[in-house]
Structures are given as C-alpha cells and as structure tokens.
Amino acid sequence: MAQKDQPDIYDIAIVGGGPSGRIAALALAQAGFACALFAPEPAKTDGRTTALWQQSIDLLRETGVWTDIEANAAPLKKxxxxxxxGRLFRAPEVTFDSAELxxxxxxxxxxxxxxxxxxQTYCDQQDNLATYAESVVGATFEPDAARxxxxxxxTVSARLAVAADGRNSLLRESAGIEVKRWSYPQVAVVLNLEHRLPHQHVSTEFHTATGPFTLVPLPGxxxxxxxxxxxxxxxxxxxxxxxxxxxxxxxxAHSILGAFKLASEPQxxxxxxxNARSLVGQRLALVGETAHVFPPIGAQxxxxxxxxxxDLRTTLLSARVRQADHGGQAVLAAYENKRRxxxxxxxNAVDLLNRSLLTSFLPVQAARSTGLYLAGKIGPLRRILMREGMTPGSSLRPGG
Structure with missing residues (x-):
C-alpha cells in the first residue's frame, strides 16, 4: 500500500478496489491529476474471469500494465x-472469426x-497516486469538494470523487442518485474447468432455453x-x-472439449x-457497476x-485545457452526455438477447433465429456485428 504525503485536497479521489476503480486511478493519475484510491482488500478470492476487447486492451497498454496482464491471459480468436x-425455430451455428476483420x-x-x-501492483507503484486499503464509510458532496x-x-477532500464502489455504492447513495433495478428468473453458475481437448482459442456459447452456456478459453x-x-x-x-x-x-457441452475436471469451486x-438515473452528482462521477449492471452475456x-x-479521462483533460473546474457541473454534464x-x-441489447432465449413466443424465436442465420450468411452484416460487439459505433465511422 503506497501512501504519499496527503495534500489538503486531491484533484480526484477514486473509491473502489475492483478493476474499474484501479484502472480509473491509473489512467487519471498518469493523465497528471493528483489522485487518491480507496481500495479495501477483497473479502474473498474472485474465481470469475473477464474477457477484454481491443479498445480495453488499448487503454491497458497505455497505462503500461498490458504486458503483465497478457502473460496470464488466453487469446480469443473465434x-x-x-x-x-431444442425449440421449433432454431438458428444455424454461427462462427465469428477475428481474421475476417x-x-x-x-x-x-x-x-x-x-x-x-x-x-494492485501497478497502483502501489504509480506516481501521483496515493492508495489506501481502507473502505469509505461516509461521503458528503459540497459545492467546492467531495469529503x-x-x-x-x-478524512480526505477532493475536487472530484469517482465512484467505482459497485452496484451497492455508498457514494451513489450518499449523493441521492436513484437507480432502476430489475431481475431475471435466472442464476449464473460460474466455475473454471480443465479439459482433455485443446480449445483452439475458440469461445463457444450454447444458447439454451434457460440462458447461455458459455465456455471461454483460459491459458493451457x-x-x-x-x-x-x-x-x-x-x-x-x-x-x-x-x-x-x-x-x-x-x-x-456435447463433449466438444472432451472430459472435464473442475479447476475451481462453483460460484x-x-x-x-x-441503471443509475444519473451518472453524475455534485462533485461526483459514476463509473462501472456503480452506474450500470447487466447479465454476464457477450462479455460486455x-x-x-x-x-x-x-470518456471520463477525455472530458477531464478537455476541461483542464480550458482551465475549467474539472469537478464542476458543466464538465460532469459533458461526461454524462458522452456515456448515455x-x-x-x-x-438494451443484452436484455433483449437474454429475454429472447427465455420466451416461448414463436415470433420472437423466429426473429432471433433469422438474425443469427443472416449473420452467418451475409459477410458485411457479420463484420458489422463483430465490430459493434467490440467497439460501439465503429461500423458507422468512415472506414469502419
């Protein structure tokens, strides 16, 4: 845990010890803001995995952490x-291949x-970033600072607080930001497996009547x-x-990877x-699961x-060039407009896909099957879907 001399007021205080909080702290500290990160040690080991797409990898490469992350990660090629x-309308198998792009x-x-x-290692070593393995138990937001x-x-003051403290965020609640919540009649069982056959860097998703059954490669x-x-x-x-x-x-899994052996405890x-009703409050910006939560479908x-x-970093850097208050309402409104x-x-896309698997309504089943059929048969459509899945809006830009 790195603790530098505490200034009277930080430029930015980031709250949250998950990937979103730590990456935000690295990106903002490296952008020249004096930052404090509050990241308590996790209560238990997280056995889940995360798939990172190219735009995310570019950010991690910028912050200098990608080489060490890549050493422990598995490439996803298809x-x-x-x-x-097993329903009346079933889509043909579709394979999306990165080589096609x-x-x-x-x-x-x-x-x-x-x-x-x-x-965590990089945050502890980062200049311009003080890290504290402490949880935040109180927050007030005043016209000049978050405390x-x-x-x-x-007690720490900052001109801007960034809430990355999860779906039950204390900062969001302290700021009085309301949320819209909804639930699904489903439970995700998550675990890691060893298997006899190589995965060939192919992620396989079976669409079943209860939801996706997805196998995503790990090393080896x-x-x-x-x-x-x-x-x-x-x-x-x-x-x-x-x-x-x-x-x-x-x-x-229809034995596509041969015999399985559990490599982690099921969770x-x-x-x-x-969804948060607003992404900002007085001296506060929300990122990650503090702002939005949806099912683990499509690695989104x-x-x-x-x-x-x-987008938050871009907005804050633009404000600094204009010598604007980076925690002021005009700057925060610009961030919200970028993200909405x-x-x-x-x-909406993840919700629609998930509900389309659950419904017995034949027109919806037919529409989902037709969409996948067209994706498999029409190359330009398939490439648009692949680009949009990784980088939203890329297919609408010139050359996309």
Whole structure:
C-alpha cells in the first residue's frame, strides 16, 4: 500500500478496489491529476474471469500494465454460437472469426484474481497516486469538494470523487442518485474447468432455453464456464458431487472439449440489472457497476466500464485545457452526455438477447433465429456485428 504525503485536497479521489476503480486511478493519475484510491482488500478470492476487447486492451497498454496482464491471459480468436434450445425455430451455428476483420484476436480472457493482482501492483507503484486499503464509510458532496471518511477515521477532500464502489455504492447513495433495478428468473453458475481437448482459442456459447452456456478459453487446456440456469436448476447443479457435475457439464457441452475436471469451486450469482438515473452528482462521477449492471452475456460488463473511464479521462483533460473546474457541473454534464447512448444501447441489447432465449413466443424465436442465420450468411452484416460487439459505433465511422 503506497501512501504519499496527503495534500489538503486531491484533484480526484477514486473509491473502489475492483478493476474499474484501479484502472480509473491509473489512467487519471498518469493523465497528471493528483489522485487518491480507496481500495479495501477483497473479502474473498474472485474465481470469475473477464474477457477484454481491443479498445480495453488499448487503454491497458497505455497505462503500461498490458504486458503483465497478457502473460496470464488466453487469446480469443473465434466466437462460436450454437442454438441448443431444442425449440421449433432454431438458428444455424454461427462462427465469428477475428481474421475476417484482419485481426489476430478479438481479445483476451483472464482470471479476475490475476487481473486484480497486476493492477494492485501497478497502483502501489504509480506516481501521483496515493492508495489506501481502507473502505469509505461516509461521503458528503459540497459545492467546492467531495469529503470522504474512511473506516480508519481518515478524512480526505477532493475536487472530484469517482465512484467505482459497485452496484451497492455508498457514494451513489450518499449523493441521492436513484437507480432502476430489475431481475431475471435466472442464476449464473460460474466455475473454471480443465479439459482433455485443446480449445483452439475458440469461445463457444450454447444458447439454451434457460440462458447461455458459455465456455471461454483460459491459458493451457482450461476454460471458464458461465452456465445460466433457473434457480432450481442452479441449486441442483451446486448440490452435485464433483464427478457428477463434471459429467453433467461435459454432456451440456456435447463433449466438444472432451472430459472435464473442475479447476475451481462453483460460484452462483442471481441475474439482475441496474441503471443509475444519473451518472453524475455534485462533485461526483459514476463509473462501472456503480452506474450500470447487466447479465454476464457477450462479455460486455468490464469493457463498458473501461469506456466510462476513457470518456471520463477525455472530458477531464478537455476541461483542464480550458482551465475549467474539472469537478464542476458543466464538465460532469459533458461526461454524462458522452456515456448515455453507449450504456443505453448495451443494456438494451443484452436484455433483449437474454429475454429472447427465455420466451416461448414463436415470433420472437423466429426473429432471433433469422438474425443469427443472416449473420452467418451475409459477410458485411457479420463484420458489422463483430465490430459493434467490440467497439460501439465503429461500423458507422468512415472506414469502419
């Protein structure tokens, strides 16, 4: 934990010890802002993984951390979608290949625990950044500054606070920012697997009647699994003995990777969504899951969060050039305007895809199947979908 001499007031205080908070702290400190990061040690090891797309990788490369992250990550070269719903209208198999876009890979997949470890090391070494392994227990937002109080009794002032403290954010609640929440009749069972056959850097997503069953490559002969089930179905899976669960998962995967062996303890997470009514408050900006939450479909979560950070950094740097107050309402309004469209589009797309798998309404099933069929048959459409999945708006720009 690095603690430099505490100034009377920081330029920016970032609250949150997950990837969003740590990457925001690195990016903003390297941009020349005097920053403080409040990042308590996690209560337990996170066995989940994160897939990072190219725009996110570019940001991580800028901050200097990518080489160490890449060493622990698996390349993702192809994405394969298989309709396993067993319904009347079923889509043909579709494979998205990064080579079709002239790219070696779409991105990389890494264990969250390893990603966090690399980020923590770099944050502790970063100039212009004081890090505190303390939780923030109180926050007030005044016209001139945000004032934060930690569990250890420390008080810190900053011209801007960045809330990256998750879906149950204390900062967001302290600022009185309301949220819209919704839930799904599903639970995600998450674990990592060893398998007999190589994955060939192909991510495979089976669309089932209860939600996606997705295998995402990890280094070596390992893959991360996200299996979306009903609450009862998830409970039944978690109650299985390890060998029974391994056989059941291999059956659901149609043995495409051979025999499975559990490489981590299964975890489960009820699926839900959340959007903050506003992305900003007085002296406050929201990023990551403090601002938006949706199901783990299409690997959009952290990538959307890193676009928050990119747009926030751009907005704050522009304000500094104009010698504007970087924590003022005009600057924060500009940040919100930049982010609203991307967040709304991603939230709606993930929600629509998830609900289309759950519905028994035949016209919706037919529409989903037709869409995937066209994506498989029409090259320009397939390439647009691939670009939009990684970099929103890229297909609409000249040369996109």
């Amino acid at each position: 994405m394969r979608m298989i309709d396993a719903t 002239g790219m070696e890979v779409f991105g990389f997949n890494i264990l969250n625990s390893e990603l966090n470890a690399v980020l 934060l109080t930690t569990a250890g009794g420390r 002969r390992q893959s991360a699994l996200v299996c979306v089930e009903t609450a009862d179905g998830a409970e039944a899976m978690l109650a299985m003995a390890p060998t029974q669960l391994e056989r059941e998962l291999e059956r659901r 489960s997470f009820p699926l839900s969504g959340m 979560g952290l990538n959307l969060s890193l676009r928050d950070i990119l 469209g991307d967040i709304r589009t991603r939230t």
